[in-house]
Amino acid sequence: MKRINIAIDGYSGCGKSTLAKDLAGALNYTFIDSGAMFRGLTHYCIRHGIDMYDAGAIAELIQNRPSIVFDSKSNHLLLNGIDVETQIRNDQKVVSSVSFVAAVPHVRTYLKELQQEYIANKGVVMDGRDIGTVIMPDAELKVFVTATIEERVFRRLQQLKGQGESVTEEEVKTNLVERDRADANRSAAPLKKALNSVCFDTTNFTRESQLEAILSIARPKIDPEKYLPFIQ
Numbered sequence: 001m002k003r004i005n006i007a008i009d010g011y012s013g014c015g016k017s018t019l020a021k022d023l024a025g026a027l028n029y030t031f032i033d034s035g036a037m038f039r040g041l042t043h044y045c046i047r048h049g050i051d052m053y054d055a056g057a058i059a060e061l062i063q064n065r066p067s068i069v070f071d072s073k074s075n076h077l078l079l080n081g082i083d084v085e086t087q088i089r090n091d092q093k094v095v096s097s098v099s100f101v102a103a104v105p106h107v108r109t110y111l112k113e114l115q116q117e118y119i120a121n122k123g124v125v126m127d128g129r130d131i132g133t134v135i136m137p138d139a140e141l142k143v144f145v146t147a148t149i150e151e152r153v154f155r156r157l158q159q160l161k162g163q164g165e166s167v168t169e170e171e172v173k174t175n176l177v178e179r180d181r182a183d184a185n186r187s188a189a190p191l192k193k194a195l196n197s198v199c200f201d202t203t204n205f206t207r208e209s210q211l212e213a214i215l216s217i218a219r220p221k222i223d224p225e226k227y228l229p230f231i232q
């Protein structure tokens, strides 16, 4: 059996990370949440009092090369060795600023360097916005995930409420729509479907059924001998 890399891209809050995490668990692969790395860098900028609209100041600050590590044992983000998972998910300043920080070319260059360190040995499932187009253009399987805006708002609201956060439906919707717009329209590595990716609308799928659907595409790529009679 060979080991492959799997790229999962798509819009905000459509379940990319859940799918990527479940796939990695089922295949015994490493899950990397690239969005957590952008959130971690945004948290770092906020802590240094940087104006989020000042791309020059952000670029200058990251010359310090802060350590940004996605720990695939805990699935938490470590910034300079400190676990900042709660801050990057729940701090509304991070949530509302991350797409500005992610549009800065220096930020993308720095994180691309770190993200590509993970993929050399194969067996990686990474989710984000530019994974199939820029970070792992050679990934053996690329999935572009979508879901209706109503379903995405519902899922994110459930997730935040489960964590005891008090946010309104309108706030969640506005944030998802604005991040999608910013991510799809920036000039540096915009969110777009890789030409050779599988488009997957998860709106009516349960967590288990979406995992099964993508595993059924991944398995023949991992073990072609076994599936040859079916794909000829």
Ligand code: CDP
Pocket: 011, 012, 013, 014, 016, 017, 034, 035, 036, 038, 039, 098, 099, 100, 102, 103, 127, 128, 129, 130, 131, 179, 180, 183
């Ligand atoms: O979980 P959710 O889909 O809401 O977002 P995320 O994956 O944690 O990503 C947060 C933000 O980071 C996105 O809205 C993008 O602005 C940025 N991002 C990016 O530009 N490129 C990536 N590969 C991953 C995230």
